[in-house]
Amino acid sequence: xxxxxxxxxxxxxxxxxxxxxxxxxxxxxxxxxxxxxxxxxxxxxxxxxxxxxxxxxxxxxxxxxxxxxxxxxxxxxxxxxxxxxxxxxxxxxxxxxxxxxxxxxxxxxxxxxxxxxxxxxxxxxxxxxxxxxxxxxxxxxxxxxxxxxxxxxxxxxxxxxxxxxxxxxxxxxxxxxxxxxxxxxxxxxxxxxxxxxxxxxxxxxxxxxxxxxxxxxxxxxxxxxxxxxxxxxxxxxxxxxxxxxxxxxxxxxxxxxxxxxxxxxxxxxxxxxxxxxxxxxxxxxxxxxxxxxxxxxxxxxxxxxxxxxxxxxxxxxxxxxxxxxxxxxxxxxxxxxxxxxxxxxxxxxxxxxxxxxxxxxxxxxxxxxxxxxxxxxxxxxxxxxxxxxxxxxxxxxxxxxxxxxxxxxxxxxxxxxx
Numbered sequence: 001x002x003x004x005x006x007x008x009x010x011x012x013x014x015x016x017x018x019x020x021x022x023x024x025x026x027x028x029x030x031x032x033x034x035x036x037x038x039x040x041x042x043x044x045x046x047x048x049x050x051x052x053x054x055x056x057x058x059x060x061x062x063x064x065x066x067x068x069x070x071x072x073x074x075x076x077x078x079x080x081x082x083x084x085x086x087x088x089x090x091x092x093x094x095x096x097x098x099x100x101x102x103x104x105x106x107x108x109x110x111x112x113x114x115x116x117x118x119x120x121x122x123x124x125x126x127x128x129x130x131x132x133x134x135x136x137x138x139x140x141x142x143x144x145x146x147x148x149x150x151x152x153x154x155x156x157x158x159x160x161x162x163x164x165x166x167x168x169x170x171x172x173x174x175x176x177x178x179x180x181x182x183x184x185x186x187x188x189x190x191x192x193x194x195x196x197x198x199x200x201x202x203x204x205x206x207x208x209x210x211x212x213x214x215x216x217x218x219x220x221x222x223x224x225x226x227x228x229x230x231x232x233x234x235x236x237x238x239x240x241x242x243x244x245x246x247x248x249x250x251x252x253x254x255x256x257x258x259x260x261x262x263x264x265x266x267x268x269x270x271x272x273x274x275x276x277x278x279x280x281x282x283x284x285x286x287x288x289x290x291x292x293x294x295x296x297x298x299x300x301x302x303x304x305x306x307x308x309x310x311x312x313x314x315x316x317x318x319x320x321x322x323x324x325x326x327x328x329x330x331x332x333x334x335x336x337x338x339x340x341x342x343x344x345x346x347x348x349x350x351x352x353x354x355x356x357x358x359x360x361x362x363x364x365x366x367x368x369x370x371x372x373x374x375x376x377x378x379x380x381x382x383x384x385x386x387x388x389x390x391x392x393x394x395x396x397x398x399x400x401x402x403x404x405x406x407x408x409x410x411x412x413x414x415x416x417x418x
Contacts, residue, residue: 037241038208038241038242038243038265039155039205039206039207039208039241039242040115040116040155040208040209040243042243042267042305042382043305043382045115046379046382046383047115047116047307047382047383047384047385048113048114048115048116048375048383048384048412049114049115049116049117049118049157049383049384049385049386050109050114050116050117050118050385050386050388050389050399051117051118051119051120051159051309051310051385051386051387051388051389052101052117052118052119052120052145052388052389053120053387053388053389054100054388054391055096055097055100055101055119055120055138055141056097056119056120056121056122056125056138056141056142056161057077057120057121057122057161057162057172057174058076058077058080058093058171059171059172060075060076060171060321060324060325061319061320061321061322061391061394062388062391062392062394062397063096063100063391063392064320064321064392064393065392066080066092066096067080067321067325069092070083070084071083072325072326074325075171075176075324075325075326076171076173076174076175076176077122077124077134077174077175078132078133078134078174078175078176079175079176080093081093081133081134081135082133086133086135089133089135090135090136090137093135093137093138094137097137097138097141098141101145101389103144103148103151105389105400106145106148106149106151106152106154107152108400109152109154109389110152110153110154112399112400112403112408112410112412113410113411113412113413114154114412115153115154115155116154116155116156116157116208116383116385117145117149117154117155117156117157117385117389118156118157118159118211118309118385119142119145119156119157119158119159120159120161120172120214121138121139121142121158121159121160121161122134122138122160122161122162122173122174123160123162123163123164123174123189123190123193124162124174125137125138125139125142126139126160126193126196126197127189127192127193127196129164129189134174142158142201143200143201146201146204146206146207147206149206150204150205150206154206155206155207155208155209156204156206156207156208156209157208157209157210157211157243157245157309157385158197158201158207158209158210158211159210159211159214159245159309160190160193160194160197160210160211160212160213160214161173161174161214162174162175162214163181163186163189163190163193163213163216164181164186164189164190165179165180165181165182165183165184165186166178166179166180166181167179167181167213167214167215167216167217167221168215168216168217168220169217169220170215171324171325172214172215173214173215176324179217179220179221181216181221182221182222182225182226182229187225187229190213190229191229191232191233191236194210194212194233194236194237195236197210198210198236198237198240198242202237202240202241202242203240203241207242208242208243209242209243209244209245209267210237210240210242210243210244210245211245211246211247211269211309212229212230212233212234212237212244212245212246212247213229213233213246213247214247215247215249215250215271216229216247216249217249217250218248218249218250218251219250221249223249223251226249227259230246231263233246234246234263234266238263238264238265242265243265243266243267243305244263244265244266244267245266245267245268245269245309246266246267246268246269247269247270247271247309248268248269248270248271253268253270253295253298253299253302253306254298254301254302256268256302256304257302257303257304260304266304266305267304267305267306267307267382268302268304268305268306268307269306269307269309269310270299270306270307270308270309271308271309271310271311271387272292272295272308272310272311272374272378273310273311273312273314274288274291274292274314274315275314275315275316275317275322275330275331276317276323276330277330278330278342278343278345281315281316281317281330281331281345282345283315285315285366285369285370288315288366288370288373289369289370289373289417289418292370292373292374292377292417292418293373293376293377293417293418295308295377296374296376296377296378296379296380296381296418297377297380299377299378299380299381299382300380300381302381305381305382306381306382307378307381307382307383307384307385308374308378308381308383308384308385309384309385310385310386310387311374311378311384311386311387312386312387312388312396312397313367313368313370313371313396313397313402313407314394314396314397315366315367315370315396316329316331316346316348316351316396317329317330317331317335318331318332318348318351318352319352319391319393319394319396319397320352320393320394322394323335323337324337328342329342329348330342330345331345331346331348331351332344332345332346332347332348333345350363351363352393352394353395354393354395355393355395355401356395356398356401356402356404356405356407357405358395359395364405364407367396367402367407368406368407368408369417371402371407371408371415372408372409372415372416372417373415373416373417373418374417375408375409375412375415375417376415376416376417376418377417377418379415380418386399
């Protein structure tokens, strides 16, 4: 039995309580590793990872070229497959799956000091639902990715990124629009996908964590249903030798301390971006840094292992289609969704450069300062996973390009700022 973040005296005391069969204190229970089968030392070793975004779940802003080659109604993977038809969609997606991430990327990640990758995948690639237009094949590449990661000594978090009905209405859930997850049998279908991931991959030597669901939109859902889904998912995975990861459901990073008593191997995933509202977009670099540092303090106050499972170097939302295909940016006042607009803050000229080398020296310095401060902030808790490994033309979000451009500390342990 291993205890994270506890003194030797506390470890002895908790072990004594456990030996007498007493209930463990709520503040300690969820940080306790109750078995020796976990493949990553959460709580003692910092997670330093990267997301493989845009690979198995299409996002227009990560790979705009894929969407530019389709009619304007194609805004997500659902409409991509439905509009193109199964044969053509499979042809294009198989080409993408074969090239967007390769074995060589994992070797490069290792050289950059990364010890984990988070791999988003949609339910439709794991356990398809009758009537959906999605095409199959991504799940086979997931198996290859696990072997590539293992060859480099990199651990993997498999992240169920999209649920039937859409858990958040975002394009990154597979289907943009209404939030219909929890309706009908969508929750049981989600558990079916998770159980298949567990049965197929939990025993793989690279798989250190499975995330139950990415970003369920708590404010738009019944949180009792979300919490029950998490509890049932934990029950299914609790003896699988993986950290059972759950997103904070936008309820706040410190809002889960009273939940999870009696549950072990829980890993809380919170996402920290400072570009999706006008207030953060108006901040200068010092405010961006101080906000990140305060957020890291909140993460560290939790009674569960806590990581920032998504974050970036972005300080504007100027990247093409970041807010969705055909949607503008809040920063320059072109944002318009269902009649909701935004006020001009500044010009996106030069902000959306396409490459790290095309950034101004001022923007480069600010991005470097912001990224390294966030690394130090999130390592006050249990670590971080950057979004994303690479993009076609969004440099503030492109870990690979940012390291090559000298904007991310090497070694990663040397990052400072908080």
